[in-house]
Amino acid sequence: MLKSIAKSLWLLLFGVAICCIVYPLALLVVGQTVFPFQANGSIVKGPDGVPEGSLLIAQPFTKDEYFQPRPSAAGYNGSASSSSALAASNYALRNRVATTLGPIVKYNSGSKAGQLVAPDIEGWFARDRYQGASSIVLQWADAHNSLAQAWVAADTNHANYVNDWTKIHAEVVTQFIKNNPATPQPQPPDLAVVFFETFSKENPGKFPSAVTHADPAGKSTTVIEPVSAGTDIQSTFFDMWRQDHADADLQDLPADMLTTSASGLDPHITLQNAEYQLDRVAAKWALDTKRDAAGIRKEIEDLLQQKAFAPFDGLAGEKMINVLEVNLDLRNRFGSPS
Amino acid sequence: MFLNTWLLPFALLAVTTIIAFPLSRYLAWVMDGKYRAPRLFRWCEARLDSGPQNWKEYTASLLIFCTLLFALGFAILVAQPWMPLNPDGKWMLAPSTIFHSAISFMTNTNLQHYSGDQHLSNFSQIFFLLPNMFLSAAVGFCALTAIVRAFRGEKLVGNFFVDMWRVVVYMFVPASFIIGVIFLQQGSPMTLESFAHVSTLESPSVQQTIVVGPVAAVEPIKMLGTNGGGFYGMNSAHPFENPTGLSNFLNTMAMMLFPFMLVLMYGRMLGRLRHAVVVFSVMLLLMAGTMVWSIYYDTLKPNPGFTGDPVARTYEIPSASAPGGKRIVTLPAVAGLPLDQHLGNLEGKEMRFGTSAGATYAAVTVDVTCGAVNSEHDSLNPIAAISPMVGMWLNCVFGGKGVGMINMLLYIIIGIFVAGMMVGRTPEYLGRKIGAREVKLALIALLVHPIMILGPTGLFAATDWGLKAVSNPGPHGFSQMVYQFSSASANNGSAFDGLGVTYGLANNPSPAPEAIPWDIASGLVMLFSRFLPIVAPIAMAAYLGAKKSAPFGLGTLRDDTGTFGFLLLGTILIIGALLFLPVAALGPLAEHLGPIPFGG
Numbered sequence: 026m027l028k029s030i031a032k033s034l035w036l037l038l039f040g041v042a043i044c045c046i047v048y049p050l051a052l053l054v055v056g057q058t059v060f061p062f063q064a065n066g067s068i069v070k071g072p073d074g075v076p077e078g079s080l081l082i083a084q085p086f087t088k089d090e091y092f093q094p095r096p097s098a099a100g101y102n103g104s105a106s107s108s109s110a111l112a113a114s115n116y117a118l119r120n121r122v123a124t125t126l127g128p129i130v131k132y133n134s135g136s137k138a139g140q141l142v143a144p145d146i147e148g149w150f151a152r153d154r155y156q157g158a159s160s161i162v163l164q165w166a167d168a169h170n171s172l173a174q175a176w177v178a179a180d181t182n183h184a185n186y187v188n189d190w191t192k193i194h195a196e197v198v199t200q201f202i203k204n205n206p207a208t209p210q211p212q213p214p215d216l217a218v219v220f221f222e223t224f225s226k227e228n229p230g231k232f233p234s235a236v237t238h239a240d241p242a243g244k245s246t247t248v249i250e251p252v253s254a255g256t257d258i259q260s261t262f263f264d265m266w267r268q269d270h271a272d273a274d275l276q277d278l279p280a281d282m283l284t285t286s287a288s289g290l291d292p293h294i295t296l297q298n299a300e301y302q303l304d305r306v307a308a309k310w311a312l313d314t315k316r317d318a319a320g321i322r323k324e325i326e327d328l329l330q331q332k333a334f335a336p337f338d339g340l341a342g343e344k345m346i347n348v349l350e351v352n353l354d355l356r357n358r359f360g361s362p363s
Numbered sequence: 364m365f366l367n368t369w370l371l372p373f374a375l376l377a378v379t380t381i382i383a384f385p386l387s388r389y390l391a392w393v394m395d396g397k398y399r400a401p402r403l404f405r406w407c408e409a410r411l412d413s414g415p416q417n418w419k420e421y422t423a424s425l426l427i428f429c430t431l432l433f434a435l436g437f438a439i440l441v442a443q444p445w446m447p448l449n450p451d452g453k454w455m456l457a458p459s460t461i462f463h464s465a466i467s468f469m470t471n472t473n474l475q476h477y478s479g480d481q482h483l484s485n486f487s488q489i490f491f492l493l494p495n496m497f498l499s500a501a502v503g504f505c506a507l508t509a510i511v512r513a514f515r516g517e518k519l520v521g522n523f524f525v526d527m528w529r530v531v532v533y534m535f536v537p538a539s540f541i542i543g544v545i546f547l548q549q550g551s552p553m554t555l556e557s558f559a560h561v562s563t564l565e566s567p568s569v570q571q572t573i574v575v576g577p578v579a580a581v582e583p584i585k586m587l588g589t590n591g592g593g594f595y596g597m598n599s600a601h602p603f604e605n606p607t608g609l610s611n612f613l614n615t616m617a618m619m620l621f622p623f624m625l626v627l628m629y630g631r632m633l634g635r636l637r638h639a640v641v642v643f644s645v646m647l648l649l650m651a652g653t654m655v656w657s658i659y660y661d662t663l664k665p666n667p668g669f670t671g672d673p674v675a676r677t678y679e680i681p682s683a684s685a686p687g688g689k690r691i692v693t694l695p696a697v698a699g700l701p702l703d704q705h706l707g708n709l710e711g712k713e714m715r716f717g718t719s720a721g722a723t724y725a726a727v728t729v730d731v732t733c734g735a736v737n738s739e740h741d742s743l744n745p746i747a748a749i750s751p752m753v754g755m756w757l758n759c760v761f762g763g764k765g766v767g768m769i770n771m772l773l774y775i776i777i778g779i780f781v782a783g784m785m786v787g788r789t790p791e792y793l794g795r796k797i798g799a800r801e802v803k804l805a806l807i808a809l810l811v812h813p814i815m816i817l818g819p820t821g822l823f824a825a826t827d828w829g830l831k832a833v834s835n836p837g838p839h840g841f842s843q844m845v846y847q848f849s850s851a852s853a854n855n856g857s858a859f860d861g862l863g864v865t866y867g868l869a870n871n872p873s874p875a876p877e878a879i880p881w882d883i884a885s886g887l888v889m890l891f892s893r894f895l896p897i898v899a900p901i902a903m904a905a906y907l908g909a910k911k912s913a914p915f916g917l918g919t920l921r922d923d924t925g926t927f928g929f930l931l932l933g934t935i936l937i938i939g940a941l942l943f944l945p946v947a948a949l950g951p952l953a954e955h956l957g958p959i960p961f962g963g
Contacts, residue, residue: 026427028413029420032524033428035410037435037494040531044493048536049580052543056553056579064553066575066603068561076561081550081602082573084563091565095714103573104558105481106597108711108739110861112839113668116960118710118742122669123700130701264700271671271698280702284666284709287600287721287739293714295706336608341371341717343706352564 069353078349079103083292086352089309090362092294092302094348095281096125099289106288120172120264122283127263128256133276142275143259146266151253153230155265162232165265166221173217186233186249187213187220197223224251232258296333296344299351303329306355314359328354364705364718368662372654372723375612376647379619386620387627393533394508394526395632404532411528415519418905421509422898424523425502429469429894432498436465439491449484450557456482457866457874459882466886468495470893471503471763473585473592473734473856474847476864476882480574480595485557488594492581497539500588500621501530503765506897507625510769511632513904514793516912520905534621535587542583542617550606551579578603586617589763591734591856599724599737600713611716611737615724618733622761625768633793637923642771645931649760653726653750661722661747662707667959671699676957694958708747711739722747729754732763734856740846741859745839745954749947752846755853757939758812763854766893769900776805776903778934779920791919794912801903808899813942815852815888820845820946828880834861837961842950851885852892 056064067080078084083094085101099107111118130142155161166173177183191198191213201211201219208215224233231251239245252258267273279298307322314321332351336342392398400408416424439446440461444454456464460476467474468491479488505526512520547553552575559573574595581594582604595601605611626646630639675696682690712721721738728735729751740751754760759770776792780802783790790797823829823844833840843859850857858864863875866882913919921927954961 026423029424029427030431032411032413032424033431036428036498036524036527037431039407039411039528040494040498041435041490043532043536044497044584045490048540049489049493049577051540052547052553052580053555053577055544056547060547060553063547063550063606064579065556066552066554066559066573067550067606068559071564075567076559077564077567078561078571079559079573081606082571084561084565084571085569086565088565101571103571105478106595106601108597108600108742108860110739110741110834110859111668111710112741112835112842112861112954113666113708113710113745114837114839114954114957114959114961115668115835116962118666118668119700119960122702126700126702133701267698267700271673271696275701277701277703280665280669280704280706280709281714283702285711286713287711287737288595288597288602288713290597290602291713291715292602295714297703336715336717336720337371337612340366341608341720342367342714343718345714349564356564 069349077353080347080349081292082290084349086348088362089305090313090359091352091355092299092306092346092348095291095294096283096285097289098285101290103290106290108287108289109285116169117171120169123264123267124260125283126278127260130263130278131276133274135274142263142266142273146259146263147254149266149269150232150258150262151230155269160225160229161262161265163222163225165262166218166225170218173221174214177214177217177220182235182247182249183233184213187216190220190224191216194223232261234258292347292349293345294348296329296346299329299346300326309362310355310359313362324358325355367717368658368719371612371717371719372651372658375615375619375723375727376651376654379616379623380647383620383623383627387624387631390534390624390628391631393529394628396529398533408525408528411524412522413524414522416522417518418509418513418520418901421520421523422901425506425897426894428523428527429499429502432495433465433469436468436491436495437461439487440464443484443487446484446486446490448486448489448555448557453482453484454868454870457869457871457878457882459879460866463882463886464491466889467856468492468590468592469499470854470889471499471588471590471766472851472854472889472893473590474851474858474885474889475592475596475856476878476885477867478596478865479593482868485555485576488581489577492592492594493584496581496584496588496590496592497531497535498527500535500584500590500764501527503763503769503897504530504621504625505765506901507629507765507768508632509901510772510904511629513901513908514633516908518909535584538587539583542587542613543579545613546582546606546610547579549610550603551582551610552603553577553579575603582614583617585735586614586733587621589618589622589731589733591618591728593735597736597739599735600739602713602715605713605716605737608715608717608720611720611724614735614737615720615727618731618735619727619761621764622731622767625765626761626771629768635793635923641923641925641928642775642931645928645935646759646761646771648932649757649935650727650730653730653754653760654723657722657726657743657747657750658719660750661725661744662719664707664744664747665702665704666708666710666742666744667955668710669700669702669704672697672957672959708742708744711742713737726750726754728857729853729855730760730762732758732767732853732855734850736857739860740857741835741843741861745951745959748842748846749951751857752842752849752943752947752951753940755849755855756812756816756943757935758853759935759939766854766897770809770896772900772904773805773809773896774935774938775922775931776801777809777938778931779922781934782920782930788918788920791913792907792922794915794919795907795910796913797907801907804899804903804906808896808903809938811892811895812852815892816845816848816943817946819848819884819888823848823880823884828877828884832863832875832877832881834863838950838953839961842954845946845950847881847885848888851888854889854893
C-alpha cells in the first residue's frame with residue numbers, strides 16, 4: 026500500500042515533469058522559432074502596424090462594401106466560442122433563419138423574378154388575413170408564445186410600451202390575473218400574449234415597431250408605434266407569409282449564409298455565398314469609388330476566384346473563401362469605406 | 364458530390380488501418396519490455412519499478428494512482444486564482460464543477476461542464492489538462508496489457524508503474540510531439556500569452572479579444588489519448604484547435620490510431636493475430652456503419668427545420684380518454700424556407716473541414732470514445748444523432764484506450780457462452796473453459812453501462828433537475844439528457860451543448876440553475892462506469908488465465924473465422940442495441956417523426 030503510494034508519487038512527478046514542462050516547452054520553442062506567425066494566433070497587421078484580426082477567427086462585418094461572414098452564435102467573441110445548440114425541431118432555429126430571410130428573399134420566376142418579396146409581405150400583412158382567419162398578429166402570438174415574450178423582453182422601449190398599454194387596459198390585466206392565479210403581479214413579458222391579442226384587434230394590419238420622428242428643432246426621438254410596413258414586419262412575419270404562399274417560387278439562398286457555425290468563429294464562407302453577395306459588394310464599391318460598375322464587379326469576382334480554395338483541392342469539399350483575407354484585400358485596393 | 368462525401372470517411376478508415384498494422388508491432392514490443400532504454404530512462408524506470416505484481420496488486424496500484432491523479436487535478440483547479448499565467452485574474456471554478464472536472468479528466472472522459480476559453484487560465488490548461496490526458500489514457504492501456512498477460516497464463520501480470528511509464532514516454536510523448544509540430548504548422552497557437560487584442564477591420568474602435576495559449580500542446584494528446592477535452596469551449600470546431608482540412612484529417616486519424624492498434628496489439632501479444640483481425644473487422648464494420656448512417660442522414664439530407672412538408676399528415680392514436688377511443692392528431696403541411704441546402708445540414712458545422720467531415724467526426728469520436736467534436740451534436744439532424752448515441756451505447760467499437768477492447772472482450776465471453784449453450788458444449792475462450800464466475804464478472808461489467816445511463820436519465824427526466832436544464836423542446840430535450848449520461852457512462856465526453864450544466868466560475872452571479880446536480884450525478888456516473896468495467900474484467904481474465912488450457916480439438920469453437928465474427932456482431936447488436944431501443948424511440952426517433960418544428 027505505502028509502496029504503491031510512493032511509486033504513484035514518483036509516477037506523478039515524472040508525469041508532470043515530462044508532460045507539463047519538457048513536452049510543451051519543446052513545442053513552444055519550435056512554435057516561436059519555426060512558426061511564429063501561427064504560434065501567436067495568425068494575427069495580420071494593418072499598414073500602420075496595428076493588429077487587425079486573426080486569419081482564423083471571424084470578425085463582424087456589416088457594411089455593404091464588405092463580404093459578410095456566417096452568422097455567429099458567439100457574437101464573434103474571440104474569447105467565448107459558442108454554437109447555437111438549436112435542434113432542428115426547435116422553432117427558434119427556423120424563426121432565426123426566417124427573420125433573416127424576410128427582407129432579402131427574391132422571387133425566382135414569374136413576372137416578379139429578381140424582385141424582393143418584402144413589399145408583398147407588407148401588402149399581405151396589411152390585409153390582415155392568415156390561413157383564412159383574420160388578425161395575423163393575434164395568430165402569431167398564440168402560436169409562438171415564446172417569441173411574443175421575447176419581443177417584450179428584448180428592449181426596454183418594448184416593455185415600456187406594454188406598461189403604458191396596461192394602464193389603459195386594466196380590465197384585460199385583471200382577466201389575465203384571474204386566469205393565471207400563479208402570476209398575481211404579471212410583468213410585461215408575462216402579458217405579452219394578451220397584449221398582442223388586444224393590440225391585433227385594435228390595430229388590424231399593424232405591428233408595434235420603433236419609429237424615429239424629427240421635431241422642428243431637429244431633435245429626433247424614437248418611439249414605438251403601430252406600423253404596417255418596415256423590416257420588423259418583413260422579418261417577423263416572413264414565415265407566416267410563406268405558409269400562405271407555399272407555391273411562390275423563391276430564390277434559394279446559400280445555407281451557410283444563414284446557419285451559425287459550431288465555433289461561432291468560422292472564418293470561411295462558401296464561394297457560392299460570396300458570389301451571392303458579390304452584386305451588393307461591387308455596387309457599393311462602385312458608388313464609393315465612382316468607378317465603372319461592371320469593371321469593378323469583374324475585378325472583385327477575379328479576386329474571389331483567385332482566393333478561393335477547397336479542402337484537399339476539392340476532393341473533400343467545395344470552394345470557399347476566407348472572409349477577412351478577401352476584405353483586407355478590398356480595403357487595400359479601394360481604401361477604407363466611410 | 365459523391366466523391367466529396369465518401370472519400371474522406373473511407374480514406375480515414377483505410378489510412379488508419381494501414382498504419383495500425385505495422386505500428387501495433389511496436390506497441391507489443393514495448394509492452395513486452397523488449398526494448399533497451401537509454402540510461403536516464405532506465406534510472407527513471409528503476410525509481411518506478413516495484414517488482415512484478417499479481418492481478419490484485421496491479422489493480423490496487425491502478426486505483427491508488429488514479430486517486431492521487433484525482434487529488435492532483437482537484438488541487439490544481441482550486442489553486443487557479445493564485446497561480447501564474449492568469450493575467451485577467453480568473454477565479455476558481457465552482458466546487459461542484461471542480462469535482463466533476465477532476466473526475467472527468469482522471470477517468471479519460473473529458474466531459475466539460477466548463478468552457479476552457481472562459482474559465483481556465485493557461486496554467487490550468489497546462490498543469491490540469493496535460494498530465495491527466497497523458498496519464499489517464501495510459502491507465503486503460505495498462506489494464507488491457509494486464510489482461511493480456513493474465514490470459515497468457517502468467518500469475519504475475521507485470522508492474523503497473525513501469526507499464527504506465529512505457530506507454531507515456533515511449534508512445535504518447537513522441538507521437539504527440541510529431542503531431543503537435545504539424546498542428547503548429549497548420550495554424551494552432553503555441554504561446555504562453557493568454558490574449559491577442561485586435562482592432563477589427565470594419566471599425567477600428569471595436570476591439571476583438573482572442574484567446575490564445577498552448578493549444579498545439581493540448582491538441583495532439585487530446586486526440587491520441589482519446590481524451591477529447593478541448594482547450595476552447597467548442598473543442599475541435601474552434602479554428603485554433605483545428606485550423607484546416609488537413610488538420611481535421613489528422614485530428615480524426617489521431618483519435619482512431621491507438622484504438623485501432625490496441626486490438627492488434629492484443630492479438631500480437633497473445634500470439635493470436637488472426638483472432639484479433641476478426642475482432643478488428645467486426646469493429647471496423649460497426650464503425651463504417653455508424654459513419655454511413657450519420658453521413659447519410661446529416662450530410663446528404665437537409666436540416667428538416669428549414670424544409671417543407673407538402674402534405675398534412677393525420678394520425679389516429681388509441682386513447683382511452685378521448686371520445687370514441689381514438690384521438691386524431693394532425694400535423695399541418697409546412698412550406699419550406701428558400702435555402703439551398705445541397706451541402707446538408709450546416710447548422711453547427713464549420714466550412715473548412717470538408718463536406719462530410721462533421722458527420723464523419725461525430726461517428727468516429729463516439730466509437731473510439733474520444734469525445735472531441737468538430738460540429739455541434741445538438742444541431743445534428745434528429746435521426747443522424749442516433750449514430751453518436753449508438754456508438755456510446757455499444758462502447759466497444761474500438762472504444763477508448765484499452766477499455767474499448769476490454770468491453771469487446773466482455774461481448775466475446777458472453778457471445779461464446781451463449782453459443783456454447785445453444786450447441787450444448789462447454790464454452791471455451793483461448794482454450795480455457797468459461798465458468799459461472801467468469802460470466803458473472805463479465806455481466807457485472809457489462810450491465811454497469813445501461814444502469815448508469817438509464818437510471819440517472821429516468822431520475823433527471825422526472826424532476827426539475829433535468830426539465831429545467833434542457834434547452835430544446837419536446838423529444839430533443841429528452842435526447843439531451845440521454846446523451847449527457849451516455850457520454851458520462853461511456854467515458855466519452857461529447858455533449859449536446861445546449862444542456863444547462865455550466866455553473867462557471869465560483870463567483871458567477873447567474874449560473875445555470877441545475878448545474879450542481881448535473882455535476883455530481885455525471886461525476887459519479889463517470890467514476891463507476893470507468894472503474895467497475897476495468898476491475899471486473901481484470902479479475903475475470905485472472906480467473907480464466909489460471910485455468911488449465913485444453914488442447915485444440917474438433918469440438919473447439921474457432922475464434923478466428925468469419926462465423927465467429929458474425930456471432931460477435933450478433934451478440935453486440937442484440938445485447939447492446941436492444942437495451943437502448945426504448946430511449947432511442949423516445950428521443951431521436953420521436954423527434955425525427957415530427958412534428959418539426961415542435962411547438963412554438
